């Protein structure tokens with residue numbers, strides 16, 4: 001039985017005997033997915049079919065062909081995997097997902113709607129509309145966090161050190177292995193069986209100027225291989241070299257985690273069992289569990305997570321006090337986008353993101369802090385940071401991104417540092433500091449113009 005603490009129920013809906021539907025959104029995978037496992041458990045109990053529904057919106061939070069392409073290929077693989085288990089997979093296209101879900105529920109007399117957890121505003125609005133329609137009981141399962149976000153904490157946490165003990169205390173209960181999805185005994189037999197992916201792709205109206213990248217191969221199979229590869233070849237170096245963007249020591253798992261093609265819990269179980277030193281494992285699990293789940297906590301409990309209103313009081317005050325400080329360089333959004341600043345290290349980081357769809361984590365901090373330094377206000381810096389991050393990163397539009405930007409520009413989850421111009425007491429990063437940590441010139445050469 002799935003741990004009931006992962007689940008929260010909304011509404012009662014009509015008492016019908018139809019199939020169970022998993023409205024999948026954030027966790028786009030078959031394996032290691034508590035929401036799918038719970039939906040199957042419920043469908044079996046009711047002796048009914050199980051169908052997964054995905055709502056494709058034509059444009060989503062500034063995503064481009066790059067991210068849509070990655071997601072579509074992952075979903076195609078998922079459809080085939082679910083079919084082998086006699087589980088239906090249906091896609092509905094439209095800009096109002098709640099309307100599509102309600103229409104689907106009514107048309108198929110769905111008896112229970114299961115969905116996954118997402119702290120982002122837009123996803124919560126969609127869900128609220130379905131719940132308020134009262135057409136069906138809705139059960140939400142947190143399939144993304146190891147310790148469910150609502151259970152880890154009931155408030156916005158101050159920093160990693162305040163959420164860490166709360167998460168660690170509950171890991172024993174929640175960091176358990178997954179059962180496998182079974183062949184479903186009550187097949188979903190609706191015709192046509194196959195999704196018309198060409199038709200689905202045709203409904204998407206996004207920015208086509210940002211193309212797909214071949215640096216990351218989409219889908220659950222590739223995600224599993226990426227995890228294996230990291231554990232076997234790089235995990236042992238992670239702790240010592242993760243802040244060196246030339247070292248290739250990070251996991252590169254974020255695109256898979258973002259689209260839910262990989263379960264963070266599966267990654268944590270695999271890492272915990274790996275035959276490498278305890279220090280390396282702990283360093284990685286701190287990022288994968290504590291930092292990642294802190295981001296969900298921030299976005300869930302802070303409605304204004306992508307705005308300067310979310311900055312802590314000390315940071316807002318100090319940034320305000322330095323609002324009129326002279327900026328040596330001021331760039332427009334387009335100059336940033338085209339990597340046309342005076343700083344070749346910054347330009348190289350921007351080019352890494354443009355070309356590969358993923359900037360190294362250490363460079364993301366430098367990159368965002370320099371946007372603060374080279375724009376007229378923290379508001380503008382945050383706006384530009386969010387825009388570029390969500391447009392070019394494969395893992396963009398993620399709680400980690402909004403939190404990372406709020407950390408870099410607005411001191412969220414950080415403390416006050418020595419005061420200086422523009423930044424006030426918000427932590428500063430410099431080119432000189434980077435030179436002392438890694439071979440800056442080698443990185444610039446890797447992403448030269």
Ligand SMILES: Cc1cc2nc3c(=O)[nH]c(=O)nc-3n(C[C@H](O)[C@H](O)[C@H](O)COP(=O)(O)OP(=O)(O)OC[C@H]3O[C@@H](n4cnc5c(N)ncnc54)[C@H](O)[C@@H]3O)c2cc1C
Nearest residue numbers: 250251252253254287288291292361368395396400401404
């Ligand atoms: C300005 C800025 C923007 C960012 N934008 C994003 C974003 O759009 N999407 C995104 O997923 N992450 C973002 N991050 C967080 C972090 O940089 C990335 O998660 C990481 O670089 C992804 O690469 P990786 O999978 O190789 O990471 P690894 O270092 O191998 O870490 C493994 C996993 O741990 C988690 N993790 C690592 N660092 C952090 C962190 N600082 N905060 C939260 N979780 C973390 C991620 O899930 C990551 O995939 C951002 C950070 C900053 C400072």
